[in-house]
Amino acid sequence: MSAEEERFKLVVVGGGGVGKSALTIQFIQSYFVSDYDPTIEDSYTKICTVDGKETRLDILDTAGQEEFGAMREQYMRSGEGFLLVFALNDRGSYHEVQKFHTQVLRVKDRDDFPIVLVGNKADLEQQRVISREDAQAFASDNGIHYMESSAKNRYNVDESFLELVKIIRRFQEMESTPPAAHHTGKQKSGGCPCVLL
């Protein structure tokens, strides 16, 4: 991993119409799409530098509707990090995102996984129905990171993606630590000092 180019598969999931595509396109192409058309599945690539290290990100923008559930397992299996997006002004999408969270963990068959919870549409503050505290509490309970963003105002867009990259790095490091303890010791080494011999 250290020798070749670092490459992560990020998946953007969340209910219908929460702004997954808007967020992704804002990140990739730096503009806000105002069209209103549901995504089936789009993928993007972007090379960016996180913590001084160049990383190639393959970002999969997915469909939010339950109808496309059949494709979900597939991308969930291949994803290395997930951006769970909901809209701060849509309670339904908040519930939806909790379901996605469970599903990711189930597919991955793990208790935790690199996931960032993103409350989008922060610009619509006056229409907000999900309080920061609620979302933060849910995130903390599940050990995931929570951010509020606005794809429209380009607020916390890059930050969400880059945060996810950092979390993935940390996670993968921890994963690879046990068999090869000091292989990739460049960053802060996870926190688990144990070495299995």
Add this chain to the structure above:
Amino acid sequence: MASPGVNLYNQFQSLREQVDGLNEGIEPQFLQMAMNFEESRKKWLRAGEELVSCKEMLAKAETERGALEVKLKHARNQVDVEIRRRQNAETVYEKLERQLQLIRELLISENNGNSVHLSEEQRSALAFLSAHSQAAQGNLNSSRRLTTIDESASMLSDISYDQTDDSLDWDSSVMKTVRLRKRQKRRSSRKLEVPSQTVKKPRSTGRTSDRMNESIVAKTTITVPVNGGTVEAVSTIETVPYWTRSRKSAWADTTTTDQSETASEAPSTPVSYLPAQLQTPKANRGGKKHHFIPKTVIKSEFCVPCGRRTKFGKIYLRCQDCRVVTHPECRDRCPLPCNPTAVSTPIKNTEVTLADFAPVTSPKIPTLVTYCIKEIEHRGLHEVGLYRLSGHERLVKQLKEKLIRGKTLPPLNKVEDINVITGVLKDFLRNLPEPLLTFHLNKTFMEAAEIQDDGNSLAMVFQTISELPQPNRDTLACLMIHLQKVSQCVDTKMDVTNLARVFGPTLVGHAVADPDPMTILQDTSRQPRVIKRLLSIPASYWSQFASPANTGMDNAHQFDTADHKVSILGPVTTPEHQMMAKTPSSSSLSQRMMQTLSSSTIFGSRSKATTASNRQGNFFSSPQLK
């Protein structure tokens, strides 16, 4: 001496001064005058030019006026022609009416004769009548058709119908027959004197006919006891905008062309249809009536019209068919029509097909679907992202459960989030054991939708639709009409493309129950195209498609029925019955006539070809023309 000289000189001097003074002032003034003259000359010139141009304009306007007057004259002539046709139609109608009266009298006077004799006599009388009406109508139709073509080909096309020439020739004739029939119906309001004598053993049967313009379903149930008891006939006429009840199998052979005609006419006049569809299904007041049974409240429930609870120990009403609950005083405000729930609600929805949810009578649309659509159209048409946004999953599951298994239909106005209702509808359709477009037609639909040529593609799609099982087709039609409405509401931001994308997986699905990931991926991009094609079919097609005459290939032989039956039977369902539904009326005559008509072969021969060809034309050409 010197003084006169001086005087003279002075005089001369003053004169010179005056002359000088005069000379000084005059020249510029003259110049000015000359300039003024020049200016006015120019003005005159300009005025003259204007006059000429005005005259030209006047001439032009006059020619235009002349042309318009000619057009007006032609238009007046056309109107006159129309009026004359109408009068002709009326005379024909009156003639028919008289004949009908004659038959009635005949039947009444022959009451006591033996039945075989009577029926033969009746038959011959009817034969005469039918032959006449055929001839009359046939003539009318053909002459009209010709003149219509003439009109359309004349220079006056701008004041003729705004239809394409292709559709014109049979469109207009069809419209005329419709007008005729409406008229007949209106006029035949006299009560029928009925003989109490019976011809057949007790029999109860329903006849439905679908009137095209208002899409009225006329249903007559006639009971004729063997041993000459009182003859009971119950007729209801409902204005059900696009669905009509299917006839009982007993009537499969005796159906009237009323239905087949209606079916075939429908797509020809999409414009006139639109308002009717837009009202549906909200505006279908006076549809199928509820069948209330009084009960005592033990477990409190919500009254559907007023939303308040029923109180313990009090009497409340429950509809036997759709299980709607109401206070006795609210009964008139219950939503109509009554949508009967499935006879046996399936226990496990994973093992049952759509047909199990659908009522046994046409249109075979599951109650859940119509119920949800009604609510969505009621308050969801301004919601951004309708069908795109997801409702709370748990609420969706709960509501679906209630709708499928509950004894009563839960009041949907209590469901705050419209996305929960759309969720239920989508969830229901998606989780059917087989997609709405079925497994075996999946491939055909996809291929049909992918044909480049719009006409061919639509033709294939129509073909494939006709192969769908009836519940699937009815439900699909209902959904398409609904989705077209949604797509027309800009507030939802859900245009056809968006809806097609969202409904692709739900309605089209895959060709197998358990597709592999690659197939899913490939199919998912192809599914929206199918929905888009389906949505491009005009609503008039969908609404007529589910009307009983067209349902099922197995019913195809119904088109053999002759359309003159319409002219005879149409008026017999008298308008009074519209007003008083379920009023026992004495119209065993109509039944007898129908029996005669169905049993005699004399009648079934003529208009086979015309109906068939009409239908053919409508079936394919109309949507392609648009």
